Amino acid sequence: MEKVLLGDCLKLLKKFENNSIDLIYLDPPFFTNKVQKLKTRDGSKEFSYKDIWKSNEEYAEFLYYRFIELKRVLKDTGNIFVHCDKNSTHIVKTLLDDVFGLEQFQSEIIWYYKRWSNSRKGLLPSHQTIYFYSKTKDFKFKTLYNNYSETTNVDQILQKRIRNNNGKTVYARDENGNTINSDIKKGVPLNDVWEIPYLNPKAKERVGYPTQKPILLLERIIEIASNEGDIVLDPFCGSGTTLVAGKLKKRKVIGMDISEDAIKLTNSRLDNPIKSESNLLQKGKDAYNNVDSQVEKFLHDIEYVPVQRNSGIDAILKETYQNSPILVRIQKEHETIEEAIKQLSKAVKVKRSKKSFLIRINDIKLLFELDTVDHTIEIINSTSYGFKEILNNANT
Amino acid sequence: MEKVLLGDCLKLLKKFENNSIDLIYLDPPFFTNKVQKLKTRDGSKEFSYKDIWKSNEEYAEFLYYRFIELKRVLKDTGNIFVHCDKNSTHIVKTLLDDVFGLEQFQSEIIWYYKRWSNSRKGLLPSHQTIYFYSKTKDFKFKTLYNNYSETTNVDQILQKRIRNNNGKTVYARDENGNTINSDIKKGVPLNDVWEIPYLNPKAKERVGYPTQKPILLLERIIEIASNEGDIVLDPFCGSGTTLVAGKLKKRKVIGMDISEDAIKLTNSRLDNPIKSESNLLQKGKDAYNNVDSQVEKFLHDIEYVPVQRNSGIDAILKETYQNSPILVRIQKEHETIEEAIKQLSKAVKVKRSKKSFLIRINDIKLLFELDTVDHTIEIINSTSYGFKEILNNANT
DNA sequence: TACACCTCTGAATCTTCCA
DNA sequence: CTGGAAGATTCAGAGGTGT
Structure with missing residues (x-):
C-alpha cells in the first residue's frame, strides 16, 4: 500500500x-x-x-x-x-x-x-x-550487529566467562581446568x-x-x-x-x-x-562495501570482462578455450539451476562457446540430472554454496 | 603556570x-x-x-x-x-x-x-x-589535517586544478597538454x-x-x-x-x-x-587488522564473525556444529595447503572445534595426501580455484 | 515498590608463552 | 634473549533477580 x-x-x-x-x-x-539578538545581557x-x-x-x-x-x-x-x-x-x-x-x-x-x-x-x-x-x-x-573491534580477541567470543570469589571476571573452566565454550556471539549491537x-x-x-x-x-x-x-x-x-x-x-x-x-x-x-x-x-551498497559487483566477488583473481547488457551471461574470461570465448553466468538468487542453464545455453550457442561456467549459489533442486546437460557447461560451486552443502549434510 | x-x-x-x-x-x-514529570498535554x-x-x-x-x-x-x-x-x-x-x-x-x-x-x-x-x-x-x-579517504582520486591530490572558461573545474595543463603537479596538499581538514x-x-x-x-x-x-x-x-x-x-x-x-x-x-x-x-x-587500527578483505568475498552470504587477532583462523561462523565453533581459514597466497592446514589445526585443537573449513585458493602442490588430514577440517575450493582447475585440465 | 546485588559484556590493555 | 602472538584481566553500565 x-x-x-x-x-x-x-x-x-x-x-x-x-x-x-x-x-x-x-x-x-x-x-x-x-534571528533577533536579544537584549544585551x-x-x-x-x-x-x-x-x-x-x-x-x-x-x-x-x-x-x-x-x-x-x-x-x-x-x-x-x-x-x-x-x-x-x-x-x-x-x-x-x-x-x-x-x-x-x-x-x-x-x-x-x-x-x-x-x-x-x-x-x-x-x-x-x-x-x-x-x-x-x-x-x-x-x-530489532537489534542489528556490527563486527567486533580489531583489538578484540577470539577467546572472548568463544569462551564462557564467570566471576570468581573476588568478583573479578575470569574464564570459566571445567573440572579438568579446560575453558568452556560459550554460545557464539553475534557481534556488537x-x-x-x-x-x-x-x-x-x-x-x-x-x-x-x-x-x-x-x-x-x-x-x-x-x-x-x-x-x-x-x-x-x-x-x-x-x-x-x-x-x-x-x-x-x-x-x-x-x-x-x-x-x-x-x-x-x-x-x-x-x-x-x-x-x-x-x-x-x-x-550504492556495493560501493559502500567497496566491492564492484557480484561478479567481482567470484572472479576476483581471474581476468575477465564484465558483461552488463546480456541476460544470459555475466562475464567473459580474457582467456579463451580452443579459440572460443569462455562464458560465465552466476546463478541468480531465485533461479533454479535449470533455469540458469537454459539462459546460459542460449548465449553459449550464439557465441559458439566451447567451454562455459555456471556458478551455483543455492540449492534450489534440479528437476533433471546434471549429466544430461550440454557438456560444454561446467557447474562450479560458489565457495559459500560449498559450505552450506557440507553443513547441511553434517546436520542430517 | x-x-x-x-x-x-x-x-x-x-x-x-x-x-x-x-x-x-x-x-x-x-x-x-x-527532573520532575511534566503534565500530560x-x-x-x-x-x-x-x-x-x-x-x-x-x-x-x-x-x-x-x-x-x-x-x-x-x-x-x-x-x-x-x-x-x-x-x-x-x-x-x-x-x-x-x-x-x-x-x-x-x-x-x-x-x-x-x-x-x-x-x-x-x-x-x-x-x-x-x-x-x-x-x-x-x-x-589552527586547522589540523586528516589523511585522505581511500577512495579519493590520487590525481586530485597531485595535480593542479583550475576553472575553465565555463567555470568548470578541470586539471590545469601546460603548453604541451601535460598536467601540472600542485603543491602537495596536507590532507583533509x-x-x-x-x-x-x-x-x-x-x-x-x-x-x-x-x-x-x-x-x-x-x-x-x-x-x-x-x-x-x-x-x-x-x-x-x-x-x-x-x-x-x-x-x-x-x-x-x-x-x-x-x-x-x-x-x-x-x-x-x-x-x-x-x-x-x-x-x-x-x-592505528590497521596494525590489528589481519583479515584479508578476501574474507568478505568468500563468505559474503554466510553469517560470520571476522577474526583479527589469531594467525590460524580468519573467521568464525555464527552457526555452531555440535556445540563447537566452526572455524574458517583462507589459504594465503604463497602458502601450501599443508602449511595452511598446520596453522588451522592448531586453532582447531585449542578452540576444540569439531568442524572447520579451509578455503583453497591455489594449487601449490601437496606434499602428502589429503586423507591423512584431521577429519574435522573440510577443504573447499574457492570459486576461482574451481575455474582454474577445470581450465588447466582442459588444456592438458 | 524500592533497591541492593548479581550477571553479562567488549575494548584495550597487561601478562605469559613460545619460537 | 627478544619480539610477537595468544591468553587473561579490568571496568562501567544496563538488565535482571531476589529480598
Whole structure:
C-alpha cells in the first residue's frame, strides 16, 4: 500500500485514527525569519527562559502541534525518528522531551559522512542528528550487529566467562581446568553513530531534491524500528526517499507534502519498477562495501570482462578455450539451476562457446540430472554454496 | 603556570579580569535529581515554553550565570568548548546561543568511541557532544589535517586544478597538454566527528574519576583553538585532565573545582603527568587488522564473525556444529595447503572445534595426501580455484 | 515498590608463552 | 634473549533477580 497525500500534514493527520501508524520518520523544513539578538545581557538582569526562547518560538510552535498529532496517530508499539537541521537540534529535542517524554527518549543518532572540504575556518561539518523516541516502553526494536573491534580477541567470543570469589571476571573452566565454550556471539549491537556515505552529487539515486537522504539511512531506520507489513509515515516526504526505502523493505508507506512537485516526484519514484531503484540501491551498497559487483566477488583473481547488457551471461574470461570465448553466468538468487542453464545455453550457442561456467549459489533442486546437460557447461560451486552443502549434510 | 583553585567557579571568576583567558573547556556536572514529570498535554492547551522548560530551569540557571562570567573573562580572540551530558545538550546549546550568540557558534563536535556493550534494548550509546563557540569572529583556530579517504582520486591530490572558461573545474595543463603537479596538499581538514578511544578500563592514564576524559581529546581541543603560552581555563576541572593536557601542550593552565579531592588529584597529576602510550593510538587500527578483505568475498552470504587477532583462523561462523565453533581459514597466497592446514589445526585443537573449513585458493602442490588430514577440517575450493582447475585440465 | 546485588559484556590493555 | 602472538584481566553500565 502506498499513499502520497498533498497538503499540510497537520490537517491531513486529523483524518487519521489514533494508534494507526507503526513508524514515523520526518525531516521537517527549518525556517527562522527573525534571528533577533536579544537584549544585551550583563548578568544583573533576572534570568528568564521565556526571553531566551522567543527567537525560536514560531518554529517551535510549528513543530509542536505536529508532534502532538503524530504522537496521537502512532501505535503504542510505535517509534518516531526526527531528522534535525543542524540549527534546530536543541529545539527539536526540547519539544520531543515534552510531547513524548524524556523516558521515551531512545537515542540521539549521529549520521556521519565524509564530505568535500571547503576553506572555511573551523571544523568541517560532517554529521547530522536524528532523534529516536518511542511512544511507550514497549516499542518495536530489532537489534542489528556490527563486527567486533580489531583489538578484540577470539577467546572472548568463544569462551564462557564467570566471576570468581573476588568478583573479578575470569574464564570459566571445567573440572579438568579446560575453558568452556560459550554460545557464539553475534557481534556488537549497533551503536548510535552511523557512518553512511552522503549521497554523491553524481549518484543516479539523486533526483534533484534539495535535502534528499541516502536510501541506506532510511532502510536502516525502517529495519531496526519496524516489521514487514507495518505502516511507515513520512509527513514531510519531499522526494520520497522514505517511501522508496519502505517499499523496498516491504512496508506500507504513507507520504505527505505541501509541494505538488514533491508529490509528483515521489509518485514517479514509487511507480518506477522497484527493480531499477533496487539496482541503484544495490550499486550504492556495493560501493559502500567497496566491492564492484557480484561478479567481482567470484572472479576476483581471474581476468575477465564484465558483461552488463546480456541476460544470459555475466562475464567473459580474457582467456579463451580452443579459440572460443569462455562464458560465465552466476546463478541468480531465485533461479533454479535449470533455469540458469537454459539462459546460459542460449548465449553459449550464439557465441559458439566451447567451454562455459555456471556458478551455483543455492540449492534450489534440479528437476533433471546434471549429466544430461550440454557438456560444454561446467557447474562450479560458489565457495559459500560449498559450505552450506557440507553443513547441511553434517546436520542430517 | 599552573593554578588549581578550590571553590565555586562563579565566585572565583569574579576576581578574574575581563579578556584574560584564551581558551575555556568545561564539562559541567549534570543534575539529574531535579527532573520532575511534566503534565500530560492534549494539544488543546495554549502553547508555552515556560511549562516545557520548568523541569530544566534550575539547571539552566546554574549554567547561565557561569556562562556569563566565562564570556566576560574570555579574550576577544578566545574560544569556549562545552562538553555536554547526553541529557543536557539541548539546554547547553540554547544557553550558549543566547550568551555567546548564534553567530559565534562554530561547531557541534561529536566525540565518538567504541565501548563495551550491554543488553540494552535500542542502540548502544557511543558518543558525546561538545559545543564550540568563539567570543568574536576573530577567533584563534589552527586547522589540523586528516589523511585522505581511500577512495579519493590520487590525481586530485597531485595535480593542479583550475576553472575553465565555463567555470568548470578541470586539471590545469601546460603548453604541451601535460598536467601540472600542485603543491602537495596536507590532507583533509579535520571534521567535527572525532573518533578517539574511550579511556580503557586497563589504561594507566585512568585515575578512577567518574567522568574522566582521555588526554588525547583535550589535547586536540587545545591544539586547534589556542597557541603555545596561552591561558587555558577549566572551571569544573574534576580530575584535571584539561590541565594535564594543557601542560603537555605548553599552555598556562587554570583549574577550579568545588571538591577538595578533585583539587588534590589534579595537583598530583600535574606533578607527574601520565599519558597512555597506547599501542592502538600509536600504530592505528590497521596494525590489528589481519583479515584479508578476501574474507568478505568468500563468505559474503554466510553469517560470520571476522577474526583479527589469531594467525590460524580468519573467521568464525555464527552457526555452531555440535556445540563447537566452526572455524574458517583462507589459504594465503604463497602458502601450501599443508602449511595452511598446520596453522588451522592448531586453532582447531585449542578452540576444540569439531568442524572447520579451509578455503583453497591455489594449487601449490601437496606434499602428502589429503586423507591423512584431521577429519574435522573440510577443504573447499574457492570459486576461482574451481575455474582454474577445470581450465588447466582442459588444456592438458 | 524500592533497591541492593548479581550477571553479562567488549575494548584495550597487561601478562605469559613460545619460537 | 627478544619480539610477537595468544591468553587473561579490568571496568562501567544496563538488565535482571531476589529480598
